Amino acid sequence: MRKLLLPFCLLILIFIISCNPKEQNQTNEIETKDIDKKDSIIAVEVDSAQIPKSILYHGNLKKAIQWKDEVGENLVILSESGYHRNEKFKHEFDDSADFELFAYHFSLDKNNLQIWKMYDFVADCPVDIEAEFYSQFPIITDLDKNGIAEVWIMYKVGCHGDVSPVNLKLIMYEGNKKYAMRGENQVKVGANEYIGGEYKLDKSFDSAPNIFKDYAIQLWKKNVYKN
Template sequence: MKKTFLYCIPFMFLLSCKKEKKNSPEITQTEKTDSLIATRIDSAKIPATIQYKGNFRDGFRWKDKTGEYIVITSETGIYRNENLPHEFDDSGDAEIFAHCYSLQNNQQVWKVYDYIKDCPVDIVAEFVKNTLSITDLDHNGIAEVWMMYKTVCHGDVSPSDMKIIMYEGNKKFAMRGESRIQYGINDNNEPMFEGGAFTFDKAFKEGPKVFREYAEKLWNKHIQN
């Protein structure tokens, strides 16, 4: 397999805050339990005081026993920021963001940021569709916020880096690995695959079993997307 590569810079840069047009239809998806009410939102439902970077991808608003919150995922898509140093003349950049805010005081609770930078070949940096979700799997009245995304810089057909990030309150849980691709058929006419492995971080390993079960189910559902 050809090695994927990625060039990092030692500092982050600011992007212009972008909001989608306000005439887009509202996306409705509501989750309710005894301690949680969560509703999927579109960009028109984001309070004017909340800013985010990149282009809106998905969002949820919820209320649990600790307060009321909003989470927004966004992506820049593939572009080239001329304010950044680039080794290659034809390379590109792409970034993804997730921002969680408390609606009581508009303060940021946590942020997820990942990227591909200075890539001269194919770039992927995107959230997996319909994987942003709000749960309360351990029934403690504190919402769990789930998201899944892929990043890769490669010039061949090879697996992408893939991550599931979950926050319960301000505690982060991470599951990291690779997507799975079919690269051929063996002598018995059976498909051959590459990638698909993952590891749980310490928080997942020491956390409730129901978190790991949900994460594995989500991973397996999207392993070849």
Template sequence: MTNLLVLFLGLTPLLPLTILAQGTIKVTAIDKSKLPAGIKFPGKLKQAIRWNDLAGDNIVVTSETGIYTNPKFKHENEGRDAELFAFHFIVSDSIQQTWKVYDLISDCPVDLEASFVKNTLQVTDLNNDGIGEVWVMYRTVCHGDVSPSDMKIIMYQGKQKYAMRGTNKVQVGEKEFEGGEYKFDAAFTAGPAEFMQFAVKLWNKNIQQKFE
């Protein structure tokens, strides 16, 4: 029996060591100085993470410009701009960018924001296929009052994009709130149920606007 077990283990392909358990992939945070030389991005680095799965050696970078004036944009209101980016790379003999997330607010004459929601960048393997699902969540808004921001969850598995779009929730009275609604795109609707379930939990965890 022992010999058979050893033979079985010897013939079984080893899964990547970063796949820990059902639905979980271990990621490592890396700083800008540790990024491969071929990885470039605009704006200021927010987060960079790395992991291995069946697709290979993965790196995701998120960045934001902050509030500034982009000379490439048309400005009719003497407003300001803000952009955000997320990039996914596969690292092997060369570096291949497989997808990009980009969003912005432009020419905003009042308060504006284009920023990732803190502590929401993560990698899962909810359908247990050995390929990580990458989740990014962010807010964009141009407003001069206390009103909800547009909020999005973008998830990629491989090159397949999933999107959940809506608004966050703000308190406008003692017991009165606005916002909080969302819609799934067709990919989420047609995809595994666990993807939608995870997205709803992530949304609800970050739905409330917290003003600092």
């Protein structure tokens, strides 16, 4: 009887040992999924009716994005003046035009406190103005997984009467910390010939996580050439 009992006990022990790693793996998978879900930031586009009336911004609404992170509820607004003539600028030409771009970040949990404002413009342009936010921006990320969103904005500004590059800028904020990448867009001037596309990273990227720089270069390469 003892001879039969010993192999049976060994079989039970082997079965228990073989089951435990599987159960542990399942637990780890569940925990990993929960962490990924916690670290992800979901941003949604809102329309003008969903923007609190106490929030003031210049220009015409281009896009508004809202999200929640470790800081709280956030709202970023992109707006443009369109072609107009702003008398605050000095005008050399009677038929010239101006174009202004605005971006704002508000904290909705802190009485709609303005965290930062970005402003750029083309002034006194007597020929063609190229000024616009790229439509897929702002992009909201959390690349360093610290629970605080990074806000990416890309736009071009220029005044020219020919086929030539204009200023292209990629701006990123994490909180009120600004990172910038500046250069020119790329244009096609022949069958297989392009000009422009160069860029320079601000020194702020030197002390930033490498993933910020890598993602900035990725965004630049993806958007530097637009027909």
